[in-house]
Amino acid sequence: MAQVKVLTKNIDLANVGAPCDYQRYMDNGGYEGAKAAFAKQPQEVQQIVKDSNLRGRGGAGFPTGLKWSFVPMNFTGQKYLVCNCDEMEPGTFKDRALLYGDPHQLIEGMLIAAYAMQMTVGYIFIRWEYRKGAALVDAALEEARKNGWLGKNIQGSGFDFHLETHLSAGRYICGEETALLNSLEGLRANPRSKPPFPQIKGFLGQPTIVNNVETFGNLPHILAHGAEWYKKMGTETSAGTKIMGASGRVKNPRLWELPLGVSLRELIYDYAGGPARSGQDIKAVIPGGLSTPLLVPDEFDTLMDFDSVAKAGSRLGTACIIVFDQGDNMVEATENIMRFYRRESCGFCTPCREGIPWIWNMVNAITQREGKEGDMELMAEAGRWLSHTFCAFAPGAQGPFLSALEKFRGEFEEFIRARGAA
């Protein structure tokens, strides 16, 4: 499949460089989607998004139109729109490109969503490490305000939208949408229980929609060209294009915009150029950011769309793949993965707070050649319970962990047998 340029029509993914400014954005069809939206009733805009089959790009792939439909439209109080630009999932670097490369596209996308749900206040939640990007967005917000795309009575429509950036202070859990809302409120970023869902009771207890940067990025194009046009890209259940990426042991690590449904093999070998190190074949891939289970070579024909990857026992996630080659040791990789989850757990619920460090301790001991017989069973048992935690963080750790344990069992056992050898 060939690369496409929808979300990236103003961005050179090989070299993001300076952001697309207002003038260039307008010259290239900017705010056409917003104009199209304002010409319709909010409910019609929602319907178009629903019809487009757009699914959330934050990792879970939840249908965006459906998510929006839970917002009570007859609610007269304040409703909020939030953009999730936390992007701290290891191996994921797509939102960065969209944020730094084309801030107006994000602003326009949020404006369309805000109008569709009649939300008059919005925040762009940005991780602290992207603070330079936040400054670029601030500049773009100023341009948008000056040109009447934000503020009061936007383009004479009578609709007001106030949008600003909000810098976080760093924690992976802030990406989880309810933890994000707590963080936005100035609280500790522990997740909240659902129900109530944010659409009903979110930011400050008001109806709130949280969407990913890339999800918003799709909206101007859907509105400008229509749902039918959009659905022609991608697969039946995974419409549209996706910013995909590859990092790790590939010759050509970078991002591409591709229709959903491209094969994993094509991504690895054609786009990313195959193994980076000569003589070391690819032996495993994490398909969509660190929290998705590993796929091995005989699964590389899997198509990169939500349902196909799920069928293969993993998840499309962020569609940014992490590639391991034969020279990589999967025990050490697992140690690194579990170290990350241990460090980033919010500490709220038991299996995550206690179980992950325990597993890490065991994996770490194994890498130090201090593994013991029985560790495999113990790790598998502790890992099994990670699916019943308060939020999706620990299940995210469970995916790569259990798949590594299962698919590279031999490597673990070898290390355990080598006890005392290090």
Added chain:
Amino acid sequence: MIPQTLKTELTEYVKHYPSERVGLITVMHKLQKHYGGWLPDEAIAEAAEIVGIPEPEVEGVATFYNWFFREPVGRRIIVVCDSISCHLCGCDRLVEHFKKRLGIGMGETTADGEYTLLPVVCLGNCDQAPSIMIDEETYNRVTPEKLDEILEQLSAESAKGES
């Protein structure tokens, strides 16, 4: 005590939110900058007063997030991404090199108070791994040799700033 102008600025700033507490994290970032990169007890009390919440709430936030420091840190903060892609691409070598060159390991500050070295979650530069960040600047595909250049350039900058 912080200067009255800063206090007024922050007090006004938090008022623009629908609830003042929404401004807490921004206020803490600004106080951290004012106090030389970390939050002493006094800063916790100031933030509590500005936002109008009890101190333990601020302390709870200060000790939750990775980027708030309750102990003094170096003038520059170096964070090394140690997430999976950077791990694959050799971030450990960089950490070793820092140890050799600056004499500090993860979580430590150089004796002259110039640098603090910390691990960080994936910087979103996985295609350019390994990646590090020093203050606001991101450096990609860093090698030990490149690291030497960066550090030399920074110390030259610091020297210029001091003279």
Added chain:
Amino acid sequence: MADNIKITVDGQVVETSAGENLLQACINAGILVPHFCYHEALGEAGACRLCAAMVSASADKPARLEMTCMLKAADGMVVSLNDPYAEGFRKGVIEDLMLNHPHDCPVCDEGGECSLQDMTVTTQHIHRRTRFPKRTYENQYLGPLVHHEMNRCITCYRCVRYYRDYALGDDFGVFGSRDRVYFGRVRDGVLQSEFSGNLIDVCPTGVFTNKIFREVYSRPWDLQTRRSVCVNCSVGCNVLPAFRHTTFRRIVPERNDEVNRFFMCDRGRYGGEFTNVPSRLKTARFEGPCLPVEEVTARTAAKLKQIAAEHGGGAIAAIGSPRASLEANAALSMLMKSLGGRISMFANNAERDAVRRATAITVSGELNIASLPEMEKADFVLCVGGDVTGEAPMMDLSIRQAQRAGAPVFIISPRAGKLDSFSTNSLRVKPGEESSVLDHVLSGSVPPKGALSGEQTDFAEALISALGSAKHPLVVCSVLHEDIGVVDAAYWLAKRASRLDRKCAIAFMFPSANSVGAALLRDDVAPETLHADISAGKIKALVVLERNLALDGSPFSDIEAAFSKVEFTCAIDFHENATTQQASAVVPCASHYSSFGSFLNYEGRAQRFDSLPIPGEWSRSAGEMLLSLVEATGNEEAIGEAAFSDVYEITPESNTALEALAVGDLGNRVRLAGKLPVAKSPRRNLQTATHNGLVAWNIELCFGSEELSMLHGPTRELAPQPFVELNPADAESRKLSEGEVADFSADFGLVAPLRLNANLAPGVIAIPVLKTETAIVPEEVKA
């Protein structure tokens, strides 16, 4: 009302109401669902993950592992706790929690009542399978009451949910993250909440423990307990005082669903240390030497009879006690009756009038009297004339729950207390002026120009509008400031606010644990009348029951002067104090927690308390001591089959209920028989007298103003040093500044460091009530 539904739990059909928390529904049905973070008062958190079970919406639907605390019961639900997968998961959760637990059970002060230990055994996690180092934390100094041992923490978040979210304390929090979550204060220091001791009970393991109890630790199963009622205020929380051998060790709250339910205040929890006071009286004395109790009783009886014979019954009087039991005061009253003497219960006429009026309102049955759980459900609260935190601490905690649920809280009083920080509207007035503001609210008409200040009008208007939309309004009124005008104003307000569709509840805060009982005593003599008779030399014999006259603000406070006019004085008490020291005869009795009897709490609720039989004649309850005195006078016939309703102004039905009352009952409210005669008294009490432009106001402190908790133990440590307070404007006009030692000896008889308080009404000098008396160690203990 919620619909009744049926769910199935491990094959057992359980009835519950739709929407009930599923975990609670199981517990209510007597089914143990392991859990830590869920707490009936605090609700669910979903943090511990221990309450997991396989749950399906109905028998034909697939089951999933769910946290029962996070679900609401729905008709047809099928819950399987004993599913092997769920059991395995719960065992895994316990194993996770035990990875870092110090396993210090043999020396742990939670041992025997540790929920973690129970759950560990319940889930059958028996063997340790981890081999890694455990994390450790440093503990904090949290003050004299609560000990901190963070290594035992299992991170259920109950402590912070209780302290911050439930009790609204602002000096405690949760810090850190990942596998280093810490619960405590920002830095070492005394916990500021008056309800901090409940941390001990909400913590399922031994992180927060009773610092006093652990000093001389006993294993809980070696303790002996009997159900009792707290003596430290008029709320009447149910408690379990515990003894090891014969020494008092600790108090924990005991559940009474109509009173305190789960919690109690720190004054009550730690205020029982008076039981161990070194000045405990263990011997009887008669005119000097120590003698056996029977000897002293016999000689006292003889003396009383002799005086009655010589001077007539009118020469004999008794002073009863609002903190002694109904039974003890009844026995004293009967002793007087048999000798022809009189009894007086109160400190002064103003207190007597106010307490008797409030009691009449409380037990007349006319208005709704709010229990603590009812207070929590109020949707409007008005507090009049006092400081709830200091006067009836657990009412404060209940009002905080109402406030949390959205009830507006209005407070009108001379000085802001802790509750004011949660109030919607607070108004500062001079003592006594509460009633004039409320009178205007009552009249509903526009007050005459100038009658109320702008601030007062605003308060009154806000109050009227909030009251108007309330469905369950509540008025709480203080009786501790001896102002009958305030009592009347609160009564009229509650009465007028009651309409067909809603009743306004009322609750009075009384000075003592059994004030209502004391007020109901028939034939009570006014204190000033008795005092006049004593001064005139008409009284030749005086019996004092459990009253330290030096501290009660009565005309008898100068004990030496009063007793010098009386030929024979007998004091019955459990500890040596200024009164026993001056008495001709001293009869020791059991202290409250070694004593049995009944109290009427602020609701007029009769509650029976029990004690362990403790050997030693000195540890018989005051009531028993008095009965033996009656016996020794040879007048037991006169008492015969006397009923409570012969002594107290209560209905025969109340008498029957009172006699049937058992320890551990929810208790029942007595009803007034006839009308309690309340003396007409001036609207303004003694305190409203102005000196030097200032009116005195008593600060009733949680720690410091209650006599028994000030006798001994950490509650005494928490009392402040004497001080006085002025509004900054008053200080300025008098050229006084914060911290300086101010001399008010001419007008108010005190010299103390000055505190400025902007939340004190202008023109008021606030003086803390500090019931400190240097403990008097009896000779035989010293030796």
